[in-house]
Amino acid sequence: MAQGFEERFSASYGDILRLARARLAREHAPVSTVTLAHELYLNLRDRADLQFSSSGAFLAYASRAMRSLLVDMARERLAQKRSAELMPLTLGAEVPDLAGTPEQLVALDDALTRLGALDARLLQVAEMRVIMGMEVSEVAEAIGISEPTVKRDWQRAKAFLYEALGVAP
């Protein structure tokens, strides 16, 4: 699944990002993360060209898409912050509130990327847990491995991420 998934993801992610940007651009004002995620989720579901063999496969795809989207938004937010106003009022479009600061999200994304370079399955487990908030049982079902395996994968992924992010255990 790993190979095909990566290809498929990189082939269509551009569309998703474009949809998100178009949505944000249309609004010209903050859109909440949840609303955006909801819409994108529905858009993904509705796309005839993305045929997923199972909802598990879809969830894996969605986790990746959401992660990428959030990181892009975080980066934009950071860019805006650097050029932020000095005065009390805010100008222009505000990027939606993100769980965690933009710096944290970007750092998390970097750490996830490094994890993925080491082990694709660990990354998948991490994305599903961290980004989508899926339970261990849901992850197991989605990827098609046993729960104990997911648990161990998650432990290792968590250890790696904590280390990468400088979080003390």
Add this chain to the structure above:
Amino acid sequence: MSDAEALDWLDRLLAADEPEREAELAALSKTHPELHARLRRLLASALAPDKTRMLANPVLEGVTRLSEDAMRVLQPGDVLAGYRLIREIGRGGMSVVWLAERADGVVKRNVALKMPMFMLQGAGDAERFARERDALAALSHPHVARLYDAGVLPSGQPFIVLEHIDGAPLTVHCDAQRLSLRARLRLFLQVLAAVEHAHKHLVVHRDLKPSNILVDGDGQVKLLDFGIAKLLGEQDPVAAPTQVGGAMTPLYAAPEQLHNAAISTLTDVYSLGLVLHELMTGALPYRSAGTHASMVEILETLRRGALPRASHAALEDAAALARGRPSAAKLRGELVGDLDTVISKALRIPPDERYGSAAHLAEDIRRYLDSQPIAARPPSFWYSARLALSRHRVAAGVAAVGFTLVAGASVVAWQQHRESRAHAERTAAVRDFMFELVSDVEKPEGQDSEVTSKQMIDGAVARARRDFGAQPQLQGELLGELGRMYLRIDEIDAAIPALEEAVALLEKSSPPGDAALNRARAFLAAAWLQTSDDQQRTGTLAAQARQACNTPDTECAKVRVYAGSTLSQIASFAGDDERALAEIRRTVTDAEIAFGEDPENFAMQLLHLTLVARNAGHLVEASDAVKRALSLTGDLQMRAANRRGLERTMAIVDYDLGHYEAARTRLATLQSTASDRDERALLARLLANVELELGNAESALENAESAIALIEAEQAGEALAYALQAKARAFALMGRADDAIKAINDVQRRLLAVGSGPHSFEVLRARRYHAQFLSQAGQDAQALAEARELAERHAEGGTSPIEVGLTYDLLGELEGRAGNGDAARTAHDVAREQLLKQLPADHPFLIRNAALLSANTRTKERP
């Protein structure tokens, strides 16, 4: 030791049980102490409970649960909004339609229940929705499918209840019945009657196309989805048009819809013209045969200034047979002449050249059917000549219409350039080539749906590489244009290699000042800006493009604008506001040349300047820029969002400079016309701040609370903190010092929670208010201590002079109250010096400073 090895070790350790684990680690501590230490930490992390905020709370809180609820698969028998679902009858790009019946069984009626795939945002949307619905429900005409109801389910899901029409699309029906041209025209008159009825009731359809025009079992025409596009707030047809396979191509959209200009009844006339064209010929007037076209094709066709005549369409024999004619040639013969003219007049690109209404179009069709002379004049000699001349126009970006410009302005200009003959010929070759590519791109395997824009460009890139090896300059220009097209559809990762190749080729084959070369460089820099971490490389490239393209023509001026805008953004991102300002000033000068005929684009550049100037503290310059932008676009029909953005910025700049009444008036006007919830929240917050300066405590409080209510629930970040801050200040103004203090403490907590550092501008400002409120509450000693500390912080440097000035004025007041006259005076002097750095001498803050200083002096003189 590598990360991979560490993970492997960790796996082993986790799989082992306690004693084994300890044994392994003990052994390791002797042989590899560093590895041992790292593994210990990793192990501890692995076994720790999930308590860190970031990893314990999933980033998207429960989105799977949320989505599943909403996406709970609808089943026949489900009851929604008083209707029972029978079966799904359609699934479009953005909505799903079910056949349903009244659940109470009181009225026997089958309806179509349409549910768009998104939720309305809030109160503003709901009001607008209700108004629109009432307008549409009032449409009652035999050829218009009724809108019975529309509303929002408790979950936020909007729904629309429509008359269910069991019928076939007009085009399908006519083909199946092999109706002659005259019979089709008679049916079409029913369509026009329906549209005219709606127009009289001020409803524009906005999405006329064959699938919305059905013919029922009685042979009667029924138009669906009148005004639904507006009801659902879809302003952008590019996002919600006809779905052709995977791509959303707006096949039946009018040119003004494609570039987001004003929609009117004439928009419907154009769409009707396209439907008529298809009814008569079996095809749409774009280059390729049939009813398919890619976005690029549509834009390219429109760019030439006029659509080809119906009789010139690529007619097929099958289409002729469906119209009761034996061959394509015979069909063509029937189209030539009056029918050509009628269709052409509906399809004029400038709206005011079309039939003035559906009724006028209907009149001419009736005249034709009665063999009477029609009113429309055939295209004049000059009109046809212009069409021929357009072949020599430069291919100034095939996608010149419809998408956001890379430079950030969100308006499109019809690009008309005068070029030298040689250049014109070369670019005509480029354009013709791209046309060919567009026509016969190969479909990727396994898909029988329409190719996406990206795939089409991919194909074009492959062809360009393959076929133009011997002509590097042409190849480079092609790849440059294709790279730009990728950017237009936000395919940054595809754009970059194409543009890099273009630059490499053109550097070798074109003179250094060549517009195409430098345009490619500028776009590449803009693409890098979005993806690369190496901003220095980006900056160098942009600077090179700008410097090399130094001729005064509009082409090069545009290149300089794109490049300059990128350079300014790089500086902004790096926090170098002065540099960002220098760059954007220069860019504006170029923009005057580049966009001379196009005030909206130029105004957007001025707006960029305003924002950068404001960030850099050059308030007067910011004010001048936005005023100029406003005066340039005064009577212009602009995109509403741009217009409102301009007005809002003017209000903010007025506020900055102490023109509070002007700011309030402008904001109040905007507020009264705002429909978007988030905009209303922003405006409320801005107004609260203005009212605070004007001393209108009640109004400030009202607005602050309104902002809080509108922001609540969805975004609890900085915006909410600022709204609460305004509320705190309102309390203080009303004398409720304790409430103010509580509130401002909450604000500080929130700011820290969203990541603002304790010495950041916003936190220091909140603390200044805190000190102020403390003093108001009678806790002068604490207030003074805090003010002194704040002054010290500012002395370390790096914050806004205005904030520093206000802090020192507060310090001065408090020192004065404590009897330290000299310290007070010094503080006010420092304040004055700081404030004057950015504010004009007559600004309210400076007037206040002068008053404070003189009060202090008087105090001193009292014995």
